Amino acid sequence: MAPTEHDHPGELRAQDPIKLLAIRETPLTVDExxxxxxxxxxxxxxxFVGTVRNHDGGADVDKLGYSCHPTAEAEMRRVAEKVVAExxxxxxxxxxxxxxLTVGDLxxxxxxxxxxxxxxxxxxxxxxxxxxxxxPIWKHQTFSDGTEEWVGAC
Numbered sequence: 001m002a003p004t005e006h007d008h009p010g011e012l013r014a015q016d017p018i019k020l021l022a023i024r025e026t027p028l029t030v031d032e033x034x035x036x037x038x039x040x041x042x043x044x045x046x047x048f049v050g051t052v053r054n055h056d057g058g059a060d061v062d063k064l065g066y067s068c069h070p071t072a073e074a075e076m077r078r079v080a081e082k083v084v085a086e087x088x089x090x091x092x093x094x095x096x097x098x099x100x101l102t103v104g105d106l107x108x109x110x111x112x113x114x115x116x117x118x119x120x121x122x123x124x125x126x127x128x129x130x131x132x133x134x135x136p137i138w139k140h141q142t143f144s145d146g147t148e149e150w151v152g153a154c
Contacts, residue, residue, distance in 0.1 A: 010041030010090075011115050017084050020093035021076045023068055023137070028095050028106040037091035037113040044117030046124035050108040052101045060144035066098040066107065069136035079130045087123035088114055094127060096137060 020036040030049055037045055054061055069075075080092055094110040101107060110128050114120040139151040 011088065014039065014041075014090045017089040017092050018077070018080050019091050020095065021073060021080060022095045023072055023076070023098055024095060025097070025099040028097050028109050030106070030109055033093045033095060033109040033111045036093035037111045039090035039113045041115060042090040042113035042120070043115050044120035045111060045113040046117075046120040047109070047111040048124055048128045049106060050128070052103050052105045052107055054103045056141060056143075056149075059147070061103065062142050062144050063100060063102050064139055064141045065100045066096070067138050067140070068096075068098050072096075072136050075135045076131060079134055080127065082130065083112070083123050083127045086126065087112070087119050089123055090114055092123075092127065094131060096131070096135070098137070 020033065030047065034045070034047060037047075052061070052064055076094060076096070080094060083089060084092060089112055091113040092111070094108070096108045097106065108128070108131070110124060110131065112120050112123040112127055114123055141149045141151065143149070
């Protein structure tokens with residue numbers, strides 16, 4: 001997106017909009033991700049929080065565990081860079097949990113700030129959808145009936 005004589009600098013993509021990318025074994029917080037995307041030129045911030053739910057495919061989920069490939073953070077960066085290239089992102093952050101989680105735990109938190117709300121919503125949706133489909137993170141679910149299931153990429 002090339003600037004025109006009518007563009008305000010705040011309408012343009014920030015110099016280094018990727019503020020936080022991480023995969024962690026420790027609990028995630030919405031506040032950390034929200035603070036990371038604060039930007040005075042952003043009029044819209046969209047945030048998505050993925051939590052462990054108590055069911056999947058008609059079965060009761062007792063617990064789950066996330067694991068990842070060693071390249072997962074590099075893949076997160078690649079996905080984030082694609083979002084930054086496609087939208088006027090002022091700030092972007094994404095963190096994903098690995099390890100054992102229980103129902104209600106935060107599994108992933110992503111946020112994007114843009115000059116306008118529509119762009120923020122679209123960029124955030126693109127970010128979480130692409131992370132889910134492209135980053136090598138796997139979910140191992142344990143159901144209340146004792147069965148187990150592996151689910152690929154987030």
